[in-house]
Amino acid sequence: MSHQHTADVVIVGAGAAGLACAAQIIRRSARRVLVLEARDCIGGRCDTRFHPELPAPMELGAEFIHGASRPVLSLLKKSGGTVVQAKQSRWTGAAGNLSPRADLLPEITRAMRKFAATLKRDIPFEEFLVHTLGQALPSAAIAQARLRVQGYDAADPLRISAREVVTEWTSGGGADGVVSRPAGGYHALLRFLADQLTAPRARVQLATQVKTVTWRRGNVEIGGLVHGRPFRANARQAVITLPVGVLKQPQRAAGAVRFMPALAQKRAALKHIDAGAVVKLVLRFRHAFWETLGEGRYRDAAFLRSPHPAFATFWTTFPLRAPLLVAWCGGPPAARLSTQPAATMIDLALQSLESLFGHHAGIREQFLGCDLHDWLNDPYCLGAYSSLAAGGQGAREQLAKPLRETLFFAGEATDLAGESATVGGALRSGVRAAREVIAS
Ligand SMILES: Cc1cc2nc3c(=O)[nH]c(=O)nc-3n(C[C@H](O)[C@H](O)[C@H](O)COP(=O)(O)OP(=O)(O)OC[C@H]3O[C@@H](n4cnc5c(N)ncnc54)[C@H](O)[C@@H]3O)c2cc1C
Numbered sequence: 001m002s003h004q005h006t007a008d009v010v011i012v013g014a015g016a017a018g019l020a021c022a023a024q025i026i027r028r029s030a031r032r033v034l035v036l037e038a039r040d041c042i043g044g045r046c047d048t049r050f051h052p053e054l055p056a057p058m059e060l061g062a063e064f065i066h067g068a069s070r071p072v073l074s075l076l077k078k079s080g081g082t083v084v085q086a087k088q089s090r091w092t093g094a095a096g097n098l099s100p101r102a103d104l105l106p107e108i109t110r111a112m113r114k115f116a117a118t119l120k121r122d123i124p125f126e127e128f129l130v131h132t133l134g135q136a137l138p139s140a141a142i143a144q145a146r147l148r149v150q151g152y153d154a155a156d157p158l159r160i161s162a163r164e165v166v167t168e169w170t171s172g173g174g175a176d177g178v179v180s181r182p183a184g185g186y187h188a189l190l191r192f193l194a195d196q197l198t199a200p201r202a203r204v205q206l207a208t209q210v211k212t213v214t215w216r217r218g219n220v221e222i223g224g225l226v227h228g229r230p231f232r233a234n235a236r237q238a239v240i241t242l243p244v245g246v247l248k249q250p251q252r253a254a255g256a257v258r259f260m261p262a263l264a265q266k267r268a269a270l271k272h273i274d275a276g277a278v279v280k281l282v283l284r285f286r287h288a289f290w291e292t293l294g295e296g297r298y299r300d301a302a303f304l305r306s307p308h309p310a311f312a313t314f315w316t317t318f319p320l321r322a323p324l325l326v327a328w329c330g331g332p333p334a335a336r337l338s339t340q341p342a343a344t345m346i347d348l349a350l351q352s353l354e355s356l357f358g359h360h361a362g363i364r365e366q367f368l369g370c371d372l373h374d375w376l377n378d379p380y381c382l383g384a385y386s387s388l389a390a391g392g393q394g395a396r397e398q399l400a401k402p403l404r405e406t407l408f409f410a411g412e413a414t415d416l417a418g419e420s421a422t423v424g425g426a427l428r429s430g431v432r433a434a435r436e437v438i439a440s
Contacts, residue, residue, distance in 0.1 A: 006234050007034035007203075009437055010222055012210050012257075013241035015044025016423050017410040019193040019204075020071075020430030021239050021437075026202050029438045033202045034233060036222065038209040038380045042194045045243075045381065046423060047373050048185030051284070056317040056324060057185035058282045060373040062423045063326075065180040069424030071431070072182070072189070079192035082183045086319040091298055092305035096358030098298060101305055103177070104141040105148070105169070111136040112166045119163050124390045125149055128162035150331025151313055153421070154276025155387035157331070164388040171418060179302060186423060213238060214260045217404045237440070239433050241411040241426075244399075245275035245382025255379040263407075269399040272392025273413050275383025276421075277335035277376055278328070281311075281349050285323040285366040290316070293361060308352035310337065323368075327352065330384070338376045346370045385421035386413035396420060400429070405440040408433045 009025060011018045014037035022033045045061040065072050065083065076083065092101040115132045129145055137145070149157045149165060182189055197204050208231060212223035220238040224231050240247075242257060248270050249256040291299045298304075304314040304325075311327040327349035329337055337345060349370075353363045375381045388395060400414035410433035415425030 007032045008235060009033050009237045009239060010220060010233055010235040011035045011239045011241065012213070012222075013037060013044060013411070014039075014042040014194070014204055014206070015241060015411070016046060016190060016426035017241040017412065017414075017430040017433075018044075018239070019190055019197070020075075020427040021241065021410050021434045022202055022204075022430075023193045023196045024431045024434035025437060026196065028434065030201075031437070032200070033197070034235065035197065035202070035204040036208045036210055036224070036233065037204065037206050040207045042204060042206070043187050043190050045375065045385070046186035046190050048187035049282075049371055050185075054284075054322050054324065056320040056322040057187075058324065058371055059181075059185055060280065060282060060371060061375070062186050063181055065182065066419070066422050066424065069419060069422065071419070071424045071427035075189055075192070075427060076182055079189060081188060081192075083180050084183045084319065085178055085180045086302055087300075088177050088179050088302050089300055089318075090303045090305065091301050094307045094355055096293065096356075096361065098294065098304070098356070101303075104144045108133070108137065108141050108145050109170050111141075112170050116166050116170070119166065122161050122163045122390050122393060124158050125155075125160045125162045125165045126157040128166075129157065147312065150333065151328060152330070153387050154278045154330040154334070154384045155274065159274060159387075159389045161388045161390045161392055163393065168418065189423075210257055212258045212260065213240070213407075215403075215406055217406050220406060237406055237408065237437055239408040239410055239430075239437065241409075241430065241433075243275065243381050243383060243411060244270065244273050244386050244413045246380065248273075248275065249382065263403070265401070265403060266399055266409075269392075269395040272389045272395035273399065274387050274389055276331065276385055276387050277338060278330045278384035279334045279337045279345060279376075280372065281327040281345060282371045283325045283327060283346075283349060283353075284368040284370065285325070285363075286368060287366060288316070288321060288323045289361060289363070289366050290325075290357065291321070293357060304356060306352040306356040308348075308355040309333075310348035311352040314353065314356070323366075325353070334384075335376065338374065342370075342372065342374075345372075387421065400432070402433075402436050402440070408436050 008031035047060040049058045090101040091098040208226045210224040214221040222233040313328040410429040412426040419425035
């Protein structure tokens with residue numbers, strides 16, 4: 001039996017962008033909204049898990065609030081949520097001998113400001129780093145900048161736009177040296193939005209994989225599977241919040257969403273927007289063993305840098321105290337790592353911790369288990385978050401542009417206010433697309 005549904009606006013995807021878009025349309029217009037989500041839960045790349053014995057949530061996707069993100073902070077306030085903040089104490093070293101790590105970012109951004117004007121033509125960040133910033137920065141700062149592009153932007157330094165990195169790193173709006181997270185995790189924030197989407201005006205339909213979008217001005221027909229059975233929906237307009245990894249798939253690929261007619265207008269833009277690679281493991285231990293090592297010196301550690309090549313970056317849940325460590329790898333090394341089985345990745349993370357704390361720390365005896373979400377191979381994501389390739393100026397604007405007042409586009413990659421690749425950017429793009437729908 002095939003199901004038939006009708007709404008004014010169909011929204012594809014119930015992540016931050018899709019939910020923010022739906023909530024805004026409901027609030028500001030009389031249109032009826034149907035949100036279609038392939039997974040059996042809302043949230044997309046906000047994937048918060050709870051363990052009954054742990055005081056801190058485990059975030060398998062988004063975790064931090066970057067800078068002073070207005071969309072996130074304002075949604076937190078509306079939902080009655082709060083922010084957990086801590087000073088970023090950073091440690092580095094090997095074999096249990098750690099020392100506080102100097103943050104070279106201020107020095108890097110000073111050099112970037114000094115040489116930004118030389119970027120008359122956009123080039124890959126690696127070229128700018130070696131040939132220009134290299135004149136002013138010591139090798140340790142060059143290495144940190146390269147690692148940050150991979151780890152923080154999840155990007156390939158040989159591809160990402162130097163202009164984009166310079167703009168992003170020199171315009172940081174957050175409190176210096178402080179990390180912030182939504183208390184209770186990102187999922188609660190998105191749940192608050194989803195709870196506003198109630199009948200008769202709105203509905204979120206889970207376990208619905210959209211496979212085809214057939215469109216002409218004023219009419220969209222969606223075809224797909226709900227719980228594996230055929231499904232169709234009709235609407236006057238649709239908002240597409242698919243991640244770039246999904247949009248970049250060849251139309252003939254097994255998991256691709258087929259647009260008819262094809263989105264020829266978006267092809268050039270998508271060539272310049274990359275879906276970055278990240279491997280994030282949440283490791284659980286019997287005790288927060290690092291709190292008692294080195295006579296308690298690392299008790300308030302927030303970030304730890306390991307000399308091991310597989311996972312260079314770890315962080316704790318500080319200021320919440322929980323026996324959890326997050327292992328993080330980004331950029332091309334993460335793409336290579338993600339071809340390995342989970343057991344190999346976990347073993348490499350434990351090896352990285354042993355390089356950092358030494359074998360006497362008994363890390364393997366302390367280890368209880370690991371939670372992870374493989375975003376790179378997840379067919380509904382195919383990447384962690386977006387970055388702009390050199391020469392791609394204008395690509396995000398192009399991707400965001402509505403087509404014939406019928407198809408609208410949202411999602412972190414379409415944020416135009418400097419917050420792409422984040423939850424804040426996704427929320428803002430959803431509200432922007434809702435305004436476009438309402439104005440059309
Ligand atoms: C490991 C990791 C760590 C991160 N850390 C941070 C962080 O600390 N801070 C931060 O601000 N951001 C972080 N991000 C980025 C942030 O999670 C994203 O930018 C944001 O959540 C994207 O929201 P979105 O709505 O654009 O996309 P998504 O959340 O991906 O939503 C798109 C939705 O579309 C659905 N979908 C896909 N295909 C189909 C289909 N065929 N049919 C129907 N539905 C479909 C997906 O299931 C998904 O729910 C992180 C991301 C990752 C992966």
